[in-house]
Amino acid sequence: MITEETPLHAPLEIGFDYTRSLGPVLAHFMTQLANRRITGIRGSDGRVHVPPVEYDPHTAEALTEFVDVSDVGTVRTWSWVSHPVEGQPIQRPFAWALITLDGADTALLHAVDVDSTEQIHTGMRVRVRWADEPVGHITDIAYFVPADAGEERGDAPTPPRPPATERAEDGTVRTVITPIQLDYTHSVSPEESRYLRALAEGRMLGQRCPECEKVYIPPRGACPTDGVPTTTEVELPDTGIVTTFCIVNVPFLGQRIQPPYVTAYILLDGADIPFLHLVLGCEADEVRMGMRVRAAWKPREEWETSLQNVSHFEPTGEPDAPYDSYAHHL
Template sequence: MSFDYTRSVGPLLGQFFTALRDRRIVGVRGSDGRVHVPPAEYDPVTYERLTEIVPVAAVGTVVSWTWQPQPLEGQPLQRPFAWALIKLDGADTPLLHAVDAGESDKISAGTRVHAHWVDEPVGAITDIAYFALGEEAEPEGEPSDKDPVTMLVVPSAIEIQHTASAPESTFLRALQEGKLLGARTGKEGKLYFPPREADPATGRPTTEFVELPDKGTVTTFAIINIPFAGQRIKPPYVAAYVLLDGADIPFLHLVTEIEADQVRMGMRVEAVWKPREEWGLGIDNISHFRPTGEPDAEYDTYKHHL
């Protein structure tokens, strides 16, 4: 899963990021005289807004560090490196960044380092590619005639590796065959879809699987009107909780083939499956739900499943 995290940086951090774009580093002075790098927007002592920008050096001293023997994708370096807290000359608080030390025995508390800049700074902390050993600073850039930095866009991504439990495995294998399986603790237990390992109300393990139809009732829903990066469907569209017939808990899916403002609580819907050759181990084997044309369900039939 990935998306672009976008935020406005405000007047103080804007000066910090604008300086980075010019290959310079600045901090902010607090009420007690300390210079904070990166700048703190509010004074940690008085909680007042801080405004006094102070230039600091791009050279500093390692305060503490830890070794990263196997870099991860997206980290500053793709070879072993150190994460270090670095107190820049002229600053009173340390900055966290990567240090390209080559080997772990080449860095220690007290090691002098300097910022190594990327070739084309854009106004982000990543304009400092990493810190290198030695205290000879690289040349600062010339002041830019570009507008000050006001927005920051940070690509964010997460990869999840999930080990399926026994009930989940049964559920997913059934989906691969076009079947919807719920689970319960026995004939008197509530039927959960997707299955859970235990009934939350009793703590008893779910042991009985029940095949459910691919029809159900919309209990609650949301109309998504706002576009965002990576969106697969053009707004407006509807994400709804669908209570499958026979189930005791609804699950979230898309409802389409109807105008978004026509979707309603109690509406009867049916699954639209993808072509068989596209089925895998996932609920996305169902492309979406669409109205069946049946009369809406009475509220009393689903009011306990909202």
């Protein structure tokens, strides 16, 4: 029985500035925001929707009749945030509210800057605090303040402004950019953790499935054909063959290696499944199916719990493996 160690985990951050094209209704709304004006749209039942909706909630018909509304309105309900999360409009304690602007029949969701729950109530009149430099984005409404608020509270801390997009020649805002940054904790299975810890010691550690007896590297929390964790540990050499490969010539966002380079399925001697890695140490067009390769390890001081400890695989110069010996791994 293998002793359990805590599985490995590490931060996973994903971030992208999403570009959202708007279509005619939202483009008009955003363009108006850039001019510090708020526009709604009339629904099939006569209600004025703010923010505007492209399609009527009841009839699903496309809506077209814009209606300008006030930047002053009434709080319909609210909730309190003691600890704002990243990206929220006010980066100190604040209230979310559904606010019906004068001239509108539906409520807009936004933030209200007040210093405590004592300072806000349903029915309260609030007005827009515009961003200093509106760009045509919902955050041009920086937040709301009580309608009778003076300057004594000062500006609330706000998150970074979204990047502005190029406008059409007539000034219309056709797209908005919304950065989305998320932080996760990424974990790997206990089985893969053992393999990664072995890599940190310069060892290739696979595991055998107790049912099909195939040797998996990396080992698996569940053998994909039997649905049970792999168990028996198998030390594997750092030599093997290229089963198949591709020469990457295309650059792309997020790429970590300069093209051209060869990504290949490497089948270690004694393993029953190949993994993807790089083949260097020869010209890309010299890489062959069946070519014998050996791991080129990074200097020991750079080792961590990752297959990246192997910088790449390189040819050993031995004769190629016959096709029949690996045909069933393609």
